[in-house]
Amino acid sequence: MIDLDPGPEVAELRERVAAFVQATVIPAEQRDHSEHGLDESLRAELQDAARVAGLFAPHVSVSLGGLGLDTRGQAAVFEEAGYSVLGPQALNCAAPDEGNMHLLSVIATEQQRARYLVPLAAGAVRSCFAMTEPAPGAGSDPAMLATTATKVDGGWSISGRKWFITGAEGAAFAICMARTGESIRAGRGATMFLVDADNPGMRVDRV
Protein backbone atom coordinates (compact mmCIF):
# COMPACT_ATOMS: atom_id res chain seq x y z
CA MET A 1 0.00 0.00 0.00
CA ILE A 2 1.27 3.51 -0.79
CA ASP A 3 1.52 5.89 2.16
CA LEU A 4 0.11 9.19 0.87
CA ASP A 5 0.64 11.08 4.13
CA PRO A 6 3.41 13.61 3.38
CA GLY A 7 4.26 13.92 7.09
CA PRO A 8 4.24 16.65 9.76
CA GLU A 9 6.77 18.95 8.06
CA VAL A 10 4.60 19.22 4.96
CA ALA A 11 1.49 19.65 7.13
CA GLU A 12 3.18 22.64 8.79
CA LEU A 13 4.31 24.00 5.41
CA ARG A 14 0.81 23.58 4.07
CA GLU A 15 -0.56 25.72 6.90
CA ARG A 16 2.04 28.40 6.21
CA VAL A 17 1.11 28.43 2.51
CA ALA A 18 -2.58 28.74 3.41
CA ALA A 19 -1.81 31.67 5.73
CA PHE A 20 0.39 33.33 3.08
CA VAL A 21 -2.33 33.01 0.45
CA GLN A 22 -4.92 34.49 2.82
CA ALA A 23 -2.78 37.36 4.09
CA THR A 24 -0.73 38.31 1.03
CA VAL A 25 -2.00 36.78 -2.19
CA ILE A 26 -5.77 37.17 -2.01
CA PRO A 27 -5.58 40.90 -1.16
CA ALA A 28 -3.32 41.35 -4.21
CA GLU A 29 -5.98 39.93 -6.55
CA GLN A 30 -7.65 43.33 -6.65
CA ARG A 31 -4.42 44.90 -7.92
CA ASP A 32 -4.17 42.59 -10.94
CA HIS A 33 -5.51 44.72 -13.77
CA SER A 34 -3.79 42.94 -16.65
CA GLU A 35 -6.03 41.90 -19.54
CA HIS A 36 -4.33 38.55 -19.85
CA GLY A 37 -2.02 36.70 -17.47
CA LEU A 38 -0.60 38.41 -14.39
CA ASP A 39 0.98 41.84 -14.35
CA GLU A 40 4.75 41.20 -14.30
CA SER A 41 5.56 43.67 -11.52
CA LEU A 42 2.86 42.20 -9.29
CA ARG A 43 4.17 38.73 -10.06
CA ALA A 44 7.68 39.79 -9.00
CA GLU A 45 6.34 41.41 -5.83
CA LEU A 46 4.40 38.28 -4.83
CA GLN A 47 7.37 36.04 -5.59
CA ASP A 48 9.60 38.23 -3.40
CA ALA A 49 7.08 37.89 -0.59
CA ALA A 50 7.01 34.10 -1.07
CA ARG A 51 10.83 34.01 -0.88
CA VAL A 52 10.81 35.98 2.36
CA ALA A 53 8.17 33.61 3.76
CA GLY A 54 10.30 30.60 2.78
CA LEU A 55 7.61 29.26 0.45
CA PHE A 56 9.13 29.87 -2.97
CA ALA A 57 9.42 27.06 -5.55
CA PRO A 58 8.23 24.12 -3.41
CA HIS A 59 8.70 21.64 -6.26
CA VAL A 60 12.24 22.75 -7.19
CA SER A 61 15.30 20.98 -5.82
CA VAL A 62 17.09 22.57 -2.87
CA SER A 63 20.24 22.91 -5.00
CA LEU A 64 18.29 25.24 -7.32
CA GLY A 65 16.82 27.29 -4.49
CA GLY A 66 13.54 25.42 -4.01
CA LEU A 67 12.03 23.46 -1.14
CA GLY A 68 12.70 20.07 -2.73
CA LEU A 69 9.30 18.52 -1.93
CA ASP A 70 8.42 15.10 -3.32
CA THR A 71 5.19 14.54 -5.26
CA ARG A 72 3.08 14.02 -2.11
CA GLY A 73 4.37 17.23 -0.58
CA GLN A 74 3.88 19.13 -3.82
CA ALA A 75 0.26 17.96 -4.06
CA ALA A 76 -0.51 19.29 -0.56
CA VAL A 77 1.22 22.63 -1.10
CA PHE A 78 -0.09 23.18 -4.64
CA GLU A 79 -3.63 22.62 -3.38
CA GLU A 80 -3.24 25.42 -0.83
CA ALA A 81 -1.53 27.71 -3.35
CA GLY A 82 -4.46 27.19 -5.72
CA TYR A 83 -6.88 28.74 -3.25
CA SER A 84 -6.09 32.00 -5.10
CA VAL A 85 -5.67 32.19 -8.84
CA LEU A 86 -2.43 34.11 -8.15
CA GLY A 87 -1.11 31.65 -5.55
CA PRO A 88 0.74 29.28 -7.91
CA GLN A 89 2.41 32.23 -9.64
CA ALA A 90 3.50 33.66 -6.28
CA LEU A 91 5.13 30.33 -5.41
CA ASN A 92 6.50 29.93 -8.97
CA CYS A 93 4.64 26.65 -9.37
CA ALA A 94 2.05 27.73 -11.96
CA ALA A 95 1.42 25.91 -15.21
CA PRO A 96 3.15 25.66 -17.60
CA ASP A 97 6.35 26.68 -15.79
CA GLU A 98 6.06 23.98 -13.13
CA GLY A 99 5.72 21.22 -15.72
CA ASN A 100 8.53 22.66 -17.79
CA MET A 101 10.79 22.83 -14.71
CA HIS A 102 10.01 19.21 -13.98
CA LEU A 103 10.72 18.16 -17.55
CA LEU A 104 13.99 20.09 -17.69
CA SER A 105 15.12 18.80 -14.31
CA VAL A 106 14.64 15.24 -15.57
CA ILE A 107 16.02 15.40 -19.11
CA ALA A 108 17.95 18.63 -19.72
CA THR A 109 21.67 18.59 -20.41
CA GLU A 110 23.94 20.61 -18.12
CA GLN A 111 24.02 23.39 -20.70
CA GLN A 112 20.22 23.42 -21.04
CA ARG A 113 19.82 23.40 -17.26
CA ALA A 114 22.07 26.43 -16.91
CA ARG A 115 20.41 28.35 -19.72
CA TYR A 116 16.74 27.48 -19.20
CA LEU A 117 16.05 25.68 -15.91
CA VAL A 118 18.10 27.87 -13.57
CA PRO A 119 16.43 31.20 -14.51
CA LEU A 120 13.00 29.53 -14.69
CA ALA A 121 13.36 27.97 -11.23
CA ALA A 122 14.52 31.32 -9.86
CA GLY A 123 11.44 33.09 -11.25
CA ALA A 124 13.63 35.30 -13.43
CA VAL A 125 11.81 34.23 -16.61
CA ARG A 126 8.58 32.51 -17.66
CA SER A 127 8.14 29.79 -20.25
CA CYS A 128 5.43 28.11 -22.30
CA PHE A 129 4.68 24.66 -23.66
CA ALA A 130 3.60 24.63 -27.30
CA MET A 131 1.85 21.43 -28.35
CA THR A 132 -1.70 22.28 -29.47
CA GLU A 133 -2.35 23.35 -33.06
CA PRO A 134 -5.35 24.55 -35.04
CA ALA A 135 -7.34 21.68 -36.64
CA PRO A 136 -6.43 19.32 -38.13
CA GLY A 137 -3.24 19.47 -36.03
CA ALA A 138 -2.38 18.17 -32.56
CA GLY A 139 -4.88 18.50 -29.70
CA SER A 140 -6.24 15.58 -27.70
CA ASP A 141 -4.13 13.43 -29.99
CA PRO A 142 -0.52 14.71 -30.11
CA ALA A 143 0.21 12.19 -32.88
CA MET A 144 -1.63 14.59 -35.22
CA LEU A 145 1.25 17.09 -34.97
CA ALA A 146 1.45 19.18 -38.13
CA THR A 147 4.40 21.36 -37.06
CA THR A 148 7.58 20.03 -38.61
CA ALA A 149 11.21 20.25 -37.55
CA THR A 150 13.84 19.74 -40.21
CA LYS A 151 17.55 19.44 -39.62
CA VAL A 152 19.50 22.28 -41.21
CA ASP A 153 23.10 23.45 -40.98
CA GLY A 154 23.76 24.43 -37.36
CA GLY A 155 20.42 23.35 -35.92
CA TRP A 156 16.77 22.78 -36.76
CA SER A 157 14.17 24.71 -38.72
CA ILE A 158 10.69 24.51 -37.14
CA SER A 159 7.65 25.37 -39.20
CA GLY A 160 4.08 25.45 -37.94
CA ARG A 161 1.36 27.19 -35.98
CA LYS A 162 0.36 26.65 -32.35
CA TRP A 163 -2.58 27.97 -30.36
CA PHE A 164 -4.04 27.92 -26.84
CA ILE A 165 -0.45 28.30 -25.57
CA THR A 166 -0.68 29.46 -21.95
CA GLY A 167 1.75 32.24 -21.11
CA ALA A 168 3.19 32.48 -24.64
CA GLU A 169 3.14 36.26 -24.47
CA GLY A 170 6.13 37.32 -22.38
CA ALA A 171 7.65 33.84 -22.12
CA ALA A 172 11.43 33.74 -22.53
CA PHE A 173 11.30 30.37 -24.24
CA ALA A 174 8.95 27.68 -25.46
CA ILE A 175 9.19 23.94 -25.28
CA CYS A 176 7.74 23.24 -28.70
CA MET A 177 6.58 19.84 -29.92
CA ALA A 178 7.27 19.19 -33.58
CA ARG A 179 7.20 16.29 -35.99
CA THR A 180 10.62 14.90 -36.80
CA GLY A 181 9.45 11.70 -38.46
CA GLU A 182 6.95 10.55 -41.07
CA SER A 183 4.80 8.76 -38.51
CA ILE A 184 4.44 9.30 -34.78
CA ARG A 185 4.15 6.07 -32.85
CA ALA A 186 5.87 3.95 -30.24
CA GLY A 187 7.51 7.05 -28.75
CA ARG A 188 9.17 8.05 -32.00
CA GLY A 189 8.60 10.77 -34.59
CA ALA A 190 7.86 13.73 -32.27
CA THR A 191 10.50 15.83 -30.52
CA MET A 192 10.43 18.66 -28.00
CA PHE A 193 12.56 21.67 -28.89
CA LEU A 194 13.72 24.51 -26.68
CA VAL A 195 12.93 27.65 -28.67
CA ASP A 196 14.11 31.09 -27.53
CA ALA A 197 11.25 33.56 -27.77
CA ASP A 198 13.55 36.25 -29.18
CA ASN A 199 14.23 33.95 -32.10
CA PRO A 200 13.26 36.03 -35.18
CA GLY A 201 11.31 33.06 -36.55
CA MET A 202 8.90 32.98 -33.59
CA ARG A 203 5.88 35.27 -33.58
CA VAL A 204 3.10 35.48 -30.99
CA ASP A 205 -0.31 36.79 -32.11
CA ARG A 206 -3.54 37.13 -30.19
CA VAL A 207 -6.36 35.36 -32.08
Ligand SMILES: Cc1cc2nc3c(=O)[nH]c(=O)nc-3n(C[C@H](O)[C@H](O)[C@H](O)COP(=O)(O)OP(=O)(O)OC[C@H]3O[C@@H](n4cnc5c(N)ncnc54)[C@H](O)[C@@H]3O)c2cc1C
Ligand atom coordinates in the same frame (compact mmCIF):
# COMPACT_ATOMS: atom_id res chain seq x y z
C1 LIG B 1 -7.12 27.02 -20.55
C2 LIG B 1 -6.35 26.22 -21.55
C3 LIG B 1 -4.98 26.28 -21.53
C4 LIG B 1 -4.25 25.55 -22.47
N1 LIG B 1 -2.89 25.66 -22.45
C5 LIG B 1 -2.18 24.98 -23.38
C6 LIG B 1 -0.76 25.10 -23.42
O1 LIG B 1 -0.13 25.80 -22.62
N2 LIG B 1 -0.09 24.41 -24.37
C7 LIG B 1 -0.72 23.62 -25.28
O2 LIG B 1 -0.04 23.02 -26.11
N3 LIG B 1 -2.08 23.50 -25.28
C8 LIG B 1 -2.81 24.16 -24.35
N4 LIG B 1 -4.18 24.05 -24.34
C9 LIG B 1 -4.83 23.25 -25.35
C10 LIG B 1 -5.30 21.89 -24.86
O3 LIG B 1 -4.18 21.05 -24.60
C11 LIG B 1 -6.19 21.33 -25.95
O4 LIG B 1 -7.34 22.14 -26.00
C12 LIG B 1 -6.56 19.90 -25.69
O5 LIG B 1 -5.43 19.07 -25.88
C13 LIG B 1 -7.67 19.44 -26.65
O6 LIG B 1 -7.30 19.68 -27.96
P1 LIG B 1 -8.30 20.46 -28.97
O7 LIG B 1 -8.73 21.74 -28.33
O8 LIG B 1 -7.60 20.53 -30.29
O9 LIG B 1 -9.58 19.57 -29.06
P2 LIG B 1 -9.78 18.27 -29.94
O10 LIG B 1 -8.62 17.35 -29.79
O11 LIG B 1 -10.16 18.69 -31.33
O12 LIG B 1 -11.04 17.65 -29.22
C14 LIG B 1 -12.34 18.22 -29.40
C15 LIG B 1 -13.35 17.31 -28.73
O13 LIG B 1 -13.30 15.99 -29.30
C16 LIG B 1 -13.07 15.02 -28.29
N5 LIG B 1 -12.19 13.97 -28.83
C17 LIG B 1 -10.97 14.15 -29.35
N6 LIG B 1 -10.45 12.96 -29.75
C18 LIG B 1 -11.38 12.03 -29.45
C19 LIG B 1 -11.44 10.61 -29.63
N7 LIG B 1 -10.44 9.93 -30.19
N8 LIG B 1 -12.55 9.97 -29.21
C20 LIG B 1 -13.57 10.66 -28.65
N9 LIG B 1 -13.57 11.99 -28.46
C21 LIG B 1 -12.50 12.67 -28.86
C22 LIG B 1 -12.41 15.77 -27.15
O14 LIG B 1 -12.64 15.15 -25.88
C23 LIG B 1 -13.11 17.12 -27.23
O15 LIG B 1 -14.35 17.10 -26.57
C24 LIG B 1 -4.92 24.75 -23.42
C25 LIG B 1 -6.32 24.68 -23.41
C26 LIG B 1 -7.02 25.41 -22.50
C27 LIG B 1 -8.53 25.33 -22.53
